[in-house]
Amino acid sequence: MIEDPKVVLVTGAAAGLGHAVALALVARDVQVGICDIDEAGAARTALDCAEIAQDCASVIISDLATPDGPDQAVREMLARFGRIDGMVNNAGYATVEAFLEMTAAAWDRTFEVNVRAVALLCAAAGKAMKVRGGGRIVNVTSPAAxxxxxxxxxxxxxxAAVDSITRTAAIALAPNGIRVNSLAPGMMDTEMQERTERMMAEIEGRSDFEAYLDERTARVPVGVRTNTEEMAKLVLWLxxxxxxxxxxxxxxGSGGLDRD
Structure with missing residues (x-):
């Protein structure tokens, strides 16, 4: 097992939780590969990282929804840093459709990003970590699973598929000193969360968006939503x-919303 991970790939690092994780890692003297399809957003994350520590972050542009995207991202990490000690599978896609109006396109896109990319990244990074004698992978799941x-x-x-992949990867990679776990964050202060909830409100015929948000927040036993900085602490612990x-x-990490 790598006792002190120093090179970590973070996907979906242009914004939201990935951005917060990248900053928190740099603050711990970890070199970070900022992986995203959003070049401008990834560059902003790199600049924010540079305010904490110089030369600790490198931008990796990759479309993880493509068949070669995950391998390409890992190859780029190895070319830049020569190793991978850890990975955070944070990139995700979400859309909202009424059950009776679901489309194949939405299913395909969601599973390309949220499932296939996660599995292939676990395998690609796992190969690189095996050479190093170990590593750690954190997959971001959801209470929705x-x-x-x-x-x-x-x-x-x-x-739900991410949960399955996490367990499978953990067993497959355990003999190589690689540990694989997942984190299910609660409702966070991200653009993706707001965009999704606006789509939900619209499809449910709700025009009172603020009241709709309050109702959803009230479902959380602790009574409040979380933020990316709080969830980044959990990612770094893992x-x-x-x-x-x-x-x-x-x-x-859902404030009691997701209970075993």
């Missing part, structure tokens, strides 16, 4: 600080 959400079926199903015996686990 264990909920019945008729207007959000493709996303919920994709995150990636850098968790005992080596922890693998194949699903950690909830």
């Amino acid at each position: 264990r909920m019945a959400l008729p207007n959000y079926a493709h996303y919920a199903a994709s995150k 990636l850098l600080d968790a005992p080596d015996y922890v693998t194949a686990e699903r950690f909830n």
